[in-house]
Amino acid sequence: MFYLRYLVAELRRRPARTVLTTLGLAVGVGLVVIVGALSRGLDDAQDEVLEPLTGVGTDLSVTRPLAASGDGGSAAGPQGAFGQLSARERRQLEDENKRNGLDFDLTKLGKPGDRFATDRVVATDLSFPASQVAKVRRLDAAADAAGSVALNAVRIEGTVPEASMPGGAALHGGEFTVTSVTVSGVDVRKPGLGKVTPAQITQGRYFAKSRAKARDEAIVDLGYARQNDIKVGDSTRIAGRRVDVVGLSSAALGGEASNAYLELGRLQELSDREGRVNGIQVRADSADAVGRLEDEIARQLPGADVVTAADLADRVGGSLADADDISSKLGTALAIVALLAAFLIATLLTLSSVQKRIRELGTLKALGWRQRIVVRQVTGESLVQGALGGLLGAAIGIAGAAIIDAIGPTLQASVEQQSSGGFNPFGQGAVSAGSTDVVLGAPIDVGLLLLAIGLAIVAGLLAGAAGALRAARLRPAVALRSAE
Amino acid sequence: MSGPSGITPAYELEGASRSFGEDSRRVLALDAVSLTIGRGEFVAVFGPSGSGKTTLLQLLGALDRPSGGSINFEGQSLGQLGDSALAELRLRAMGFIFQQFNLIPTLTAVENVEAALAPLAMSWAERRETALDHLEAVGLAPRAQHLPTQLSGGEQQRVAIARALARSPRVVLADEPTGNLDTRNGELVMDLLARLHAELQITLVLVTHDEWIAERADRVLRLADGRLVGDSAAEGATKVTP
Numbered sequence: 001m002f003y004l005r006y007l008v009a010e011l012r013r014r015p016a017r018t019v020l021t022t023l024g025l026a027v028g029v030g031l032v033v034i035v036g037a038l039s040r041g042l043d044d045a046q047d048e049v050l051e052p053l054t055g056v057g058t059d060l061s062v063t064r065p066l067a068a069s070g071d072g073g074s075a076a077g078p079q080g081a082f083g084q085l086s087a088r089e090r091r092q093l094e095d096e097n098k099r100n101g102l103d104f105d106l107t108k109l110g111k112p113g114d115r116f117a118t119d120r121v122v123a124t125d126l127s128f129p130a131s132q133v134a135k136v137r138r139l140d141a142a143a144d145a146a147g148s149v150a151l152n153a154v155r156i157e158g159t160v161p162e163a164s165m166p167g168g169a170a171l172h173g174g175e176f177t178v179t180s181v182t183v184s185g186v187d188v189r190k191p192g193l194g195k196v197t198p199a200q201i202t203q204g205r206y207f208a209k210s211r212a213k214a215r216d217e218a219i220v221d222l223g224y225a226r227q228n229d230i231k232v233g234d235s236t237r238i239a240g241r242r243v244d245v246v247g248l249s250s251a252a253l254g255g256e257a258s259n260a261y262l263e264l265g266r267l268q269e270l271s272d273r274e275g276r277v278n279g280i281q282v283r284a285d286s287a288d289a290v291g292r293l294e295d296e297i298a299r300q301l302p303g304a305d306v307v308t309a310a311d312l313a314d315r316v317g318g319s320l321a322d323a324d325d326i327s328s329k330l331g332t333a334l335a336i337v338a339l340l341a342a343f344l345i346a347t348l349l350t351l352s353s354v355q356k357r358i359r360e361l362g363t364l365k366a367l368g369w370r371q372r373i374v375v376r377q378v379t380g381e382s383l384v385q386g387a388l389g390g391l392l393g394a395a396i397g398i399a400g401a402a403i404i405d406a407i408g409p410t411l412q413a414s415v416e417q418q419s420s421g422g423f424n425p426f427g428q429g430a431v432s433a434g435s436t437d438v439v440l441g442a443p444i445d446v447g448l449l450l451l452a453i454g455l456a457i458v459a460g461l462l463a464g465a466a467g468a469l470r471a472a473r474l475r476p477a478v479a480l481r482s483a484e
Numbered sequence: 485m486s487g488p489s490g491i492t493p494a495y496e497l498e499g500a501s502r503s504f505g506e507d508s509r510r511v512l513a514l515d516a517v518s519l520t521i522g523r524g525e526f527v528a529v530f531g532p533s534g535s536g537k538t539t540l541l542q543l544l545g546a547l548d549r550p551s552g553g554s555i556n557f558e559g560q561s562l563g564q565l566g567d568s569a570l571a572e573l574r575l576r577a578m579g580f581i582f583q584q585f586n587l588i589p590t591l592t593a594v595e596n597v598e599a600a601l602a603p604l605a606m607s608w609a610e611r612r613e614t615a616l617d618h619l620e621a622v623g624l625a626p627r628a629q630h631l632p633t634q635l636s637g638g639e640q641q642r643v644a645i646a647r648a649l650a651r652s653p654r655v656v657l658a659d660e661p662t663g664n665l666d667t668r669n670g671e672l673v674m675d676l677l678a679r680l681h682a683e684l685q686i687t688l689v690l691v692t693h694d695e696w697i698a699e700r701a702d703r704v705l706r707l708a709d710g711r712l713v714g715d716s717a718a719e720g721a722t723k724v725t726p
Binding site for chain 2: 001002003005006009010012013014359360363364365366367368369370371373475476477478480
C-alpha cells in the first residue's frame, strides 16, 4: 500500500527527526516506568518490613500495658512508671506476679553456700480474662481474634548467701546471674493471628495444629537461636521446662518479638495465668473496618492499647521511609513532569516537522489528495512515532528497572520505641526498637507500562492530528508558497 | 474575451481577479482577466516577475479561488465547487509541474510518480506499472529507484513531468518549468513538454518569463501588473499594448 510505504519512508529517511521525537517520548515514558517501578519497589520493601510487624492477617494488636494512660513513663524510670499506675492496676500487677514473680525468700532455696537455680515468669502487661477474646471476635467489624500471652521467663542462678535477704534486693549482690528470655504464648488453632506466624518460619516448621501435640514444642527467634546455639530439633529449657525446638522464626522488626514461642495453654500454665491473656490479635472484616474496630475495642476494653498495622507503619523510619516519602512526594511529580516534558517535546517536534512540510503537503493537495488523506498520512506518521517512543520508553524503563534490580540498593528500615509506659525492664510486650536492611527492587507495573505506552501513542496522535489539520486546511496555493 | 473560434474551450475566464490582504494593504495580483483557452492548446503565460502569472496558473489549477469574476473549467464554475470537488477535479483532470519540482524528498522517483496515482483505485502492481511507464516516457526508467537528491535538476523536473502526466490529465499547468534548470536541461524539458503535448493532445498552460520559451507555445498571453496586456492569438484583431 502506497500510504504505508510513504509513512515508512518518511520515518526512515528523516532519521534525525524520527530519532529525536521518538527519543523524547521514550525518555518520558522510560522515566515514568522507572519511577513507577521504584515506587512499587519501595511499597514492596515496606510491606516486607511490615509483614513481620503486623503478622499475617493481623490488623490490630490489643494489649493492656502499664501506664497506658500516660506516655511520659519512659522518662520517669521504672519506679516512676510504677508510681503512675492506679492503685487498682498496682494491686492487679502485684497479684499476677505474686506466685511467680521475682519476690521470693532465698532461704527457702537452700542452705547458705548451696548452689540454686529458680525460674520465674513475670509480665509487664496487665492481663484480662480470655473470655474478652471471644467478645472482641464477636464485634461487628471483627473477622477473627486470637489471644496471646507475652511474658519474661527469668532464670536466677547463684549461691544462697550467708545472710538471707528476702526480695529483689538480693539480686544485686553479685552472687547471682539472671538470664531473661522473652516468651509468647500462641493460640496454635489460629496461626495467622499468632505472635509468630507460619510465614515467619525460616527453618523447621510451625507448631502442630493440635494443642496437645504442640504443648512441648517451641519456636525460637533466629537471632536468639544463633546467640545461644540453638538448632531445630534441640531440646531447650524455657520457663523452667524442657521443650523441643521445632522451628526458627525470622526477627520481627519492631513487632512484639519474643525470644521464644510456646503453645498458649502451656505458657498460661507455666505462669499461673490459666484462662487469662495479655494480648489479642484481631483481624478486621476489611481494611475500611479497621478504624471502626479500633474504636469498638477501645470501648469494650477501657485502658487497652490498640495498635493498628497503620500505626506500626508510621513508626517505620530510616532510609526506607525517607525513600518512600521522597517517592510518594517527588516520584509522582517527577513522572508527571517527565511525561509532560516528553509530550511537549514530541508535540513541538511534530508541529515543527509539519510546518517544514507544508509545501510538500500543498503539493499532495495539488496532486488531488483530499484533506482527510493528508491529515491521515501525517497523523499516521506521528502515531507510529508515538508507538515507537512508547515501546522504546518501555524498553528503557524495563532496562532501568533491571539495572536497579541487579544493583539491589539496600535501604534501612528502623522502628522507634513505642512509648507504652516505660515500666518495661525486659522489653517484653512493647514494640522493640531496631532496624533492618531491605533490598530495594523495581518490579515493573504492567498497568503503568501499558498506560505510559498508551499515553505516548495518544500524544503522537494528538500532536500529528493538530499539525496536520492546521497544514491541510491551508489552500494548496498558500501551502505551495510556503518556504521549505 | 479572446480565443480562437471553433475550439471547445477548456477554460473561460470572465473578469477573474485575485487580491491578497485587506483595505490599505490590499494587493491586486490579478485584475479582471477575461480570456478563453481552448482544449488542446499550448499556451504560454508570459510576463515579468510580479505580473500575476503564477496567480493566474493557480486559479486555473483550482489551487486557489478568485476574489472576483468567474472561472469555468469545461463548463463548470470553479468558484462554486467545494474543496473536495476541487480536489477531485485536480485528481482527474489536471497535472502540475512546478519550478522547484516539488518532489517528495523521502520518496524515490517511481514513488513520487505513484503519489499522483495513490488516491485512484488501482492495484499496487497496476500503479507501479503505470508509474514506470511514465518514467520510461521521460527517459528515466533506469533512475526509478533514485531519491530526488540523487537526481540532477533536469532529471527531477522530468520526474515531475511524469508525475503530472501519470493520471492522463486533460490539462497540464506548468509554473516556470525551466526556471531552475540550465539552458541545456531547460531545452530538454521544453522539447519533452512540446512532444508530450503533441502526442497526448493535452491542454498545456505554461508560465514563463523567458521569451524563448514563450515563443515555443502556440499562443502567448502577456501579463503586466496583474492585467492581461497581450494575447498573440488575438493580435491583429484586438491589439493590446503593455
